[in-house]
Structure formats: structure tokens, C-alpha cells
Amino acid sequence: MRRFERKQNVFANKDALGESYQPDQIEERDEEIEEYMHALQPIIDGWEPNNVFVYGNTGVGKTAVTDFLLDQLQSDVAAYDDIDLSVIFLNCKTLNSSYQVAVELVNELRQPGTEISSTGYPQQTVFNKLYDELEAIGGTVLLVLDEIDSIGDRDELLYELPRARAHGNLEQTKIGVIGISNDFKFRDELDPRVQDTLCERELQFPPYDAPELENILQSRADVAIREESVADGVLGFCAALAARDSGSARQALDLLRLAGEVAESEDAACIELEHAKQARSRLERERVEEGMRELTTHGRLALLAVVSKTAKQETPCRTRAVYDEYASLCESAGTDALAQRSVHNHLSDLRMLGILSASENRSGSRGNYYSYELNVPFTSAIEAMSDVLRLSPEIETIREIGSMNDIT
Numbered sequence: 001m002r003r004f005e006r007k008q009n010v011f012a013n014k015d016a017l018g019e020s021y022q023p024d025q026i027e028e029r030d031e032e033i034e035e036y037m038h039a040l041q042p043i044i045d046g047w048e049p050n051n052v053f054v055y056g057n058t059g060v061g062k063t064a065v066t067d068f069l070l071d072q073l074q075s076d077v078a079a080y081d082d083i084d085l086s087v088i089f090l091n092c093k094t095l096n097s098s099y100q101v102a103v104e105l106v107n108e109l110r111q112p113g114t115e116i117s118s119t120g121y122p123q124q125t126v127f128n129k130l131y132d133e134l135e136a137i138g139g140t141v142l143l144v145l146d147e148i149d150s151i152g153d154r155d156e157l158l159y160e161l162p163r164a165r166a167h168g169n170l171e172q173t174k175i176g177v178i179g180i181s182n183d184f185k186f187r188d189e190l191d192p193r194v195q196d197t198l199c200e201r202e203l204q205f206p207p208y209d210a211p212e213l214e215n216i217l218q219s220r221a222d223v224a225i226r227e228e229s230v231a232d233g234v235l236g237f238c239a240a241l242a243a244r245d246s247g248s249a250r251q252a253l254d255l256l257r258l259a260g261e262v263a264e265s266e267d268a269a270c271i272e273l274e275h276a277k278q279a280r281s282r283l284e285r286e287r288v289e290e291g292m293r294e295l296t297t298h299g300r301l302a303l304l305a306v307v308s309k310t311a312k313q314e315t316p317c318r319t320r321a322v323y324d325e326y327a328s329l330c331e332s333a334g335t336d337a338l339a340q341r342s343v344h345n346h347l348s349d350l351r352m353l354g355i356l357s358a359s360e361n362r363s364g365s366r367g368n369y370y371s372y373e374l375n376v377p378f379t380s381a382i383e384a385m386s387d388v389l390r391l392s393p394e395i396e397t398i399r400e401i402g403s404m405n406d407i408t
């Protein structure tokens with residue numbers, strides 16, 4: 001008997017909603033594309049490339065637009081015999097120094113079997129090896145360094161590379177660096193000399209709003225989802241949620257893909273709003289669980305205190321009130337409560353993780369204070385809690401109070 005059976009009732013090409021898919025068309029980024037093309041124009045004109053720094057939050061199309069334009073550029077330079085363009089991509093995510101980035105680049109450019117070891121050389125030696133490799137390529141070389149902020153403050157390479165010709169390290173090869181980052185602080189904290197050259201052209205990608213996300217989803221759904229297999233309002237729902245949260249196209253696409261999976265698992269022929277809502281709860285729950293894994297027991301208890309206040313319809317509430325709730329949960333758990341100051345720190349961490357939101361209230365001469373509330377659905381939070389905290393009776397009570405008060 002067969003256990004696995006192909007289900008393709010809603011997806012025509014599910015991969016088109018995945019991370020590795022490169023769209024043929026970029027929606028809603030006409031201005032950024034124009035500015036980007038302007039920055040790349042010297043390459044076509046035969047001059048030295050500009051260095052470009054692209055930044056914006058996660059999922060706002062920095063990589064998609066870069067890939068799209070560089071593909072286009074590579075095919076368009078073919079019309080000019082005097083331009084020899086090579087593009088080298090490197091994701092720096094796991095590389096946290098100039099040294100490591102330089103080693104990785106050298107090895108990407110070398111033949112298999114002639115790679116260098118990732119330790120043991122003086123930094124300048126590795127840089128010189130990199131110049132040798134770049135010089136051997138000749139023509140114009142564009143180095144695309146994605147997630148460039150991983151390099152941290154050990155950014156000497158970012159100073160050296162754009163100046164390689166000026167300093168006589170490269171003679172034949174013209175080099176341009178495209179740095180991509182979603183860390184706004186990184187740019188500001190760069191050494192001013194690095195900033196001057198690397199950020200010669202800056203492109204900022206703003207978050208998408210809901211109508212923009214809906215268009216992006218629509219054009220992707222045309223490829224990914226069978227005709228008539230997505231109900232009215234589903235794309236708008238996914239777009240609105242992602243817009244409110246992050247403005248990220250990735251988040252919107254993930255939500256749509258998961259909604260399709262939920263529909264398929266129920267053997268439905270069409271993705272309905274209900275599937276999208278289930279997908280949303282599941283993603284929220286995963287987010288809370290992921291955040292919770294990083295918390296200590298007391299961080300989790302502080303969160304449960306806010307969940308409990310939510311069930312009782314007592315949020316937003318001040319640290320003091322959260323603390324009292326937390327202290328009583330500690331008692332039930334047979335744990336000594338931490339001081340209020342430490343609980344305050346846990347609440348700040350939860351806010352950073354996006355699980356709580358806080359508003360600042362002014363209270364005249366006594367200074368400002370924060371009021372906290374859940375930033376994820378109550379049901380996602382309580383379910384995530386029951387998986388990680390051994391406080392079943394208390395959690396059950398909170399769940400019941402929540403349901404009596406119609407909190408979802």
C-alpha cells in the first residue's frame with residue numbers, strides 16, 4: 001500500500017513561494033531600481049564602478065532587486081566588446097571579520113584543490129592573495145557582499161577593497177563593492193573613511209505597505225497557485241498582517257505558502273481565509289516558541305504573568321502589576337521570585353523579541369513608566385507556554401479565564 005500520495009490541489013508551483021525562487025518581475029520598486037541602475041551605469045560606460053551600499057529591513061527586496069539587476073546588467077554588457085564583467089556573490093552571514101571574508105573570497109575564486117586554509121596567515125597576506133585572484137580575472141569585477149554587517153568592526157577589507165586601484169594593489173582589474181545590510185546601526189558605526197567610499201551610492205529600501213505587498217503576492221500567486229485556488233480576501237489578509245508587523249515580503253510569502261499547505265492538508269481545492277488564519281496562528285506560535293527557547297525560566301514566568309493579565313483583560317499593565325502576578329506564579333512553581341528590577345529586564349527582552357509591546361507613559365515628577373501588553377495572539381502564547389513550562393493547572397486556569405473573556 002502506498003503511504004505517500006501526490007497532492008497538488010492548490011499549488012501549481014509551490015517553489016515560487018520559497019526563498020530560492022528568483023522572480024522574473026520585481027513589483028513596486030521602480031524608484032529604487034532606477035536609482036540602482038544609475039549607480040551601475042558607469043560599468044556599461046566602461047568606467048570604474050561605483051561602490052553601492054544597499055540597506056533596509058529584512059525581506060524588503062534588497063537581494064531580489066540586486067539579483068534581478070545584476071542578471072540584467074550581465075546580459076546587457078554582452079553587447080559591448082570592450083567590457084568584461086564578472087560578478088562575485090558572497091553571503092557574509094557566518095563570516096565575522098575582514099580576514100574571514102577575504103579567505104572565503106580567495107577560495108571562491110580559486111580552483112578546487114588550491115584553496116587556502118582559513119587560519120594561520122597574516123591578514124595582509126590574505127588580502128594580497130585576494131588581489132592576485134582579482135587581478136587574474138581582469139576587466140570589471142563587482143563584489144556583492146550580502147549581510148555585510150556580520151563583518152562587525154573588523155572592517156579593514158571594506159576600506160582596502162574600494163581603494164585597491166588607488167593604492168596600486170590592482171592595475172588591470174576595476175573593482176566595485178556592493179554591500180547589502182539590514183542593520184541600520186552598521187552603516188553609522190563604520191569608520192568614516194570606510195563610509196566615504198563604501199557608501200559612495202546609498203540606496204535605502206523602505207518597508208512595503210499593505211497594497212504593495214498585495215501586488216507582490218498577486219504576481220507570485222499567479223505563478224505559484226492554481227487558477228481559482230485562492231479565495232477573495234486571502235492575499236489582502238496576508239499582506240495586511242505582514243505590513244502591520246514588518247513590511248516584509250518574505251513574511252507575506254511565508255504566510256501564503258503556509259496557508260496553502262494548511263488547505264492542502266485538509267484536501268481543500270482552494271485557500272480560504274480560514275486557512276490563512278490558521279497559518280497565521282501557527283507562524284505566531286512558532287515565533288513565540290522560538291523566542292521562548294532563548295528565555296530563562298524567569299523570563300518565561302514573566303511572560304506568563306503578562307499572558308495571565310491579558311486573560312483577565314488587565315493589559316496594558318505596569319511593571320509593578322506584572323511583577324505581582326509573576327511573584328504568585330513563582331510561588332506556584334516553587335521558585336523564588338527575582339527582584340523587580342530583574343523582571344523589568346526580562347520584560348524588556350520580551351519586547352525586543354517582539355512578543356510584548358510597551359508604551360511609555362509620563363507621570364509628571366515621578367518620571368516615566370512602561371505599560372506592557374502581548375504583541376502576539378493570546379492563544380499562540382498560551383499554547384507555546386504549555387509546551388515549555390511545567391505549570392499545567394495554572395496555565396489551564398489562565399486559558400479558561402481567557403476563553404470566558406473571549407480573548408483569542
Ligand SMILES: Nc1ncnc2c1ncn2[C@@H]1O[C@H](COP(=O)(O)OP(=O)(O)OP(=O)(O)O)[C@@H](O)[C@H]1O
Pocket residue numbers: 018019021022023025026027028029056057058059060061062063064065181182216249250253
Ligand atoms: N518587489 C518585489 N517583487 C517581487 N518579489 C519580491 C519583492 N521584494 C521581495 N520579494 C521577495 O521576497 C522575498 C524576500 O526578499 P529579499 O530576499 O530580496 O529581501 P532582503 O531585503 O534581501 O532581506 P534580508 O535582509 O533578510 O536578506 C524573496 O522571496 C523575494 O523574491
